[in-house]
Amino acid sequence: MSTTTTLRPAAGEAEQPPTADPTATPPRPRRRPQRSAYLFLLPWILGAVLLTIGPMVTSLYLSFTDYDLFSSPSWVGFDNYQRLFTEDPRFWASVRVTLTYVLVSVPLQLAIALGVALLLNRPRRGIGFYRSALYAPSLLGASISLALAWKALFSTGGTVPNLLASIGLDTGGWTDDPDLAIYAVVALTLWQFGAPMVIFLAGLKQIPRDLYEAAALDGAGKVRQFFSVTLPMLTPVLLFNLVLGIIHAFQSFTGPYVISNGRGGPGDSTLVYTLYLYQRGFTDFRMGTASAMAWLLLLAIAVVTALLFATSRRWVFYAGEEN
Amino acid sequence: MAASTTLPPTTPSAPDPSPASAPPTAAGRPGARSRGVLWHVVVIALVLVVLYPVFWLVSASFKPAQEVLTDTGLWPANPTGENYATAMDGVAGYSVWRYLGNSLVLSLGAVIGNVFSCTLAGYAFGRLRFRGRGVLFAFMLITIMLPIHVVLIPQYIVFQQLGLVNTFWPILLPKLLATDAFFIFLVVQFVRSLPRELDEAALIDGAGPFRTFWYVIAPLLRPAMFTTAIFSFIWTWNDFFTQLIYLNSPENYTLSLALKIYVDQTSSSSYGPMFAMSILALVPVGLFFMAFQRLLVEGVATQGLKG
Numbered sequence: 001m002s003t004t005t006t007l008r009p010a011a012g013e014a015e016q017p018p019t020a021d022p023t024a025t026p027p028r029p030r031r032r033p034q035r036s037a038y039l040f041l042l043p044w045i046l047g048a049v050l051l052t053i054g055p056m057v058t059s060l061y062l063s064f065t066d067y068d069l070f071s072s073p074s075w076v077g078f079d080n081y082q083r084l085f086t087e088d089p090r091f092w093a094s095v096r097v098t099l100t101y102v103l104v105s106v107p108l109q110l111a112i113a114l115g116v117a118l119l120l121n122r123p124r125r126g127i128g129f130y131r132s133a134l135y136a137p138s139l140l141g142a143s144i145s146l147a148l149a150w151k152a153l154f155s156t157g158g159t160v161p162n163l164l165a166s167i168g169l170d171t172g173g174w175t176d177d178p179d180l181a182i183y184a185v186v187a188l189t190l191w192q193f194g195a196p197m198v199i200f201l202a203g204l205k206q207i208p209r210d211l212y213e214a215a216a217l218d219g220a221g222k223v224r225q226f227f228s229v230t231l232p233m234l235t236p237v238l239l240f241n242l243v244l245g246i247i248h249a250f251q252s253f254t255g256p257y258v259i260s261n262g263r264g265g266p267g268d269s270t271l272v273y274t275l276y277l278y279q280r281g282f283t284d285f286r287m288g289t290a291s292a293m294a295w296l297l298l299l300a301i302a303v304v305t306a307l308l309f310a311t312s313r314r315w316v317f318y319a320g321e322e323n
Numbered sequence: 324m325a326a327s328t329t330l331p332p333t334t335p336s337a338p339d340p341s342p343a344s345a346p347p348t349a350a351g352r353p354g355a356r357s358r359g360v361l362w363h364v365v366v367i368a369l370v371l372v373v374l375y376p377v378f379w380l381v382s383a384s385f386k387p388a389q390e391v392l393t394d395t396g397l398w399p400a401n402p403t404g405e406n407y408a409t410a411m412d413g414v415a416g417y418s419v420w421r422y423l424g425n426s427l428v429l430s431l432g433a434v435i436g437n438v439f440s441c442t443l444a445g446y447a448f449g450r451l452r453f454r455g456r457g458v459l460f461a462f463m464l465i466t467i468m469l470p471i472h473v474v475l476i477p478q479y480i481v482f483q484q485l486g487l488v489n490t491f492w493p494i495l496l497p498k499l500l501a502t503d504a505f506f507i508f509l510v511v512q513f514v515r516s517l518p519r520e521l522d523e524a525a526l527i528d529g530a531g532p533f534r535t536f537w538y539v540i541a542p543l544l545r546p547a548m549f550t551t552a553i554f555s556f557i558w559t560w561n562d563f564f565t566q567l568i569y570l571n572s573p574e575n576y577t578l579s580l581a582l583k584i585y586v587d588q589t590s591s592s593s594y595g596p597m598f599a600m601s602i603l604a605l606v607p608v609g610l611f612f613m614a615f616q617r618l619l620v621e622g623v624a625t626q627g628l629k630g
Binding site for chain 1 (some may be wrong): 359362363365366369370372374375376377379380383391393395407439440443444446447448451452453457459462463466467469470471472473474475476477478480481483496497499500501502507531532533536557558560561563566567568578579582583585586587594597598601602604605608609612616617619620623624
């Protein structure tokens with residue numbers, strides 16, 4: 001992924017032979033293309049053709065058809081798209097829910113991840129344990145087990161409503177409240193801040209110490225150092241986390257499925273996009289509509305990613321490229 | 324990017340010449356010491372809050388079924404193992420061993436498929452020269468970001484026509500054909516960090532690319548294969564979406580899907596066994612995590628894997 005290569009400019013260079021090395025002057029034994037490469041790649045090529053390109057083309061075709069798995073697909077032109085846009089309130093509900101979820105959970109998760117990374121970014125005893133313990137939810141949080149626990153923790157009588165009631169905030173059960181249910185899902189996502197945190201920590205370690213020393217000599221305090229040194233130097237990592245986080249969030253499924261018993265309720269308030277796509281395709285067997293939704297999802301992800309990369313020139317700072 | 328070289332392995336207590344580390348003279352000062360203590364207090368509190376849901380889940384699994392929602396304390400008032408006994412009996416006519424076995428077979432199958440196919444592809448992309456490499460490599464990187472939904476329906480239709488829905492093949496075949504491109508990327512990064520002199524020496528000695536791969540590269544790639552294996556296992560074990568799509572009779576259910584049966588039943592009397600089975604489902608992931616935590620965390624740090 002181009003983001004990671006830009007993280008450390010040295011990355012791409014590994015490809016070129018180290019010409020500067022004087023001991024490497026005798027010509028390389030073989031420079032001609034190695035045909036055997038295709039044999040190594042055979043499984044991947046088969047997969048790319050049969051499981052990626054073929055299905056992509058087919059689902060694009062199916063998105064212009066009416067298809068229920070049992071009779072053969074019939075061409076309907078843009079009907080599926082038109083119906084989604086103009087006659088399907090649940091589609092728009094799912095778009096609204098997903099956008100809310102993405103816009104709230106991704107920035108907050110990254111803020112928490114960065115905050116904790118800054119806290120952990122010092123050489124203290126036990127740091128490895130703390131880092132692992134705080135990363136653990138990223139591995140566990142995707143499971144059904146934790147989603148079930150989450151549902152109980154946020155439903156009526158659960159720990160979170162009880163705790164909030166004890167400080168005077170009587171929210172009631174989040175999972176039964178159309179205004180709050182999606183935030184129970186958001187909370188489950190925020191809980192998994194460990195993966196971006198670990199990536200931020202790796203980024204923080206790459207920042208040269210002398211930058212801080214120079215800043216301190218110039219009289220910059222801790223806050224000023226954060227905004228003038230840490231944050232600019234972290235922007236490549238931030239971009240990387242942002243892109244991954246958004247792609248991930250657009251496809252969130254397990255949490256909302258479990259918390260709403262697979263229905264997306266109450267009142268479609270947790271009907272995330274992929275859950276509605278699943279219902280259309282695999283409950284209603286509207287494969288044409290589901291394919292159209294899949295392509296719209298791909299389009300949305302592509303546009304958002306492209307926008308992030310296009311604007312990154314303005315806010316992502318690559319050390320060493322220009323000063 | 325040379326994964327293993329760009330990031331120094333972060334040993335827990337490795338001394339680091341950073342301004343944050345208190346120099347010996349300052350450490351003796353009461354101010355610095357109490358700040359160190361304060362830091363530990365803050366971080367430990369954070370760890371406890373963050374891990375609370377896990378503690379809660381463990382605790383709930385030992386509460387009597389009727390008290391799961393009423394007994395809100397973290398320590399069960401009347402601890403019992405009956406939930407585990409009920410969970411072991413299973414749901415939908417099969418014991419928990421069936422679901423555990425299915426999860427295990429599926430996850431190990433995914434490990435074998437990914438390690439085999441992604442190592443081969445990663446070696447080719449990372450080391451070999453061939454026509455079309457740039458385009459194919461770019462395509463491979465793009466597929467990392469591709470939402471599965473855009474290929475899911477045609478794949479489902481074909482697997483259905485082949486009579487393979489409700490078997491493990493629709494989930495395992497893509498792994499054997501290297502569709503988890505993230506692991507290819509992981510191997511590519513690792514291959515590039517290996518000194519080229521190694522395979523060049525093998526070439527000069529007359530070894531072909533296959534012998535070079537098998538005797539020189541593959542042994543060196545073990546760490547990357549290992550990371551691939553662990554993540555493949557955990558991700559497949561935890562996966563829900565593709566299993567929900569493809570496995571639709573209880574005899575083929577994994578633990579994820581067996582737990583879904585509890586999701587469908589809304590009666591609160593099944594909460595106890597549900598949480599007991601949840602814990603059983605988490606045990607392998609927990610064990611893997613404890614055994615390989617450093618490797619996992621560093622895998623994420625260097626590759627940006629999304630946990």
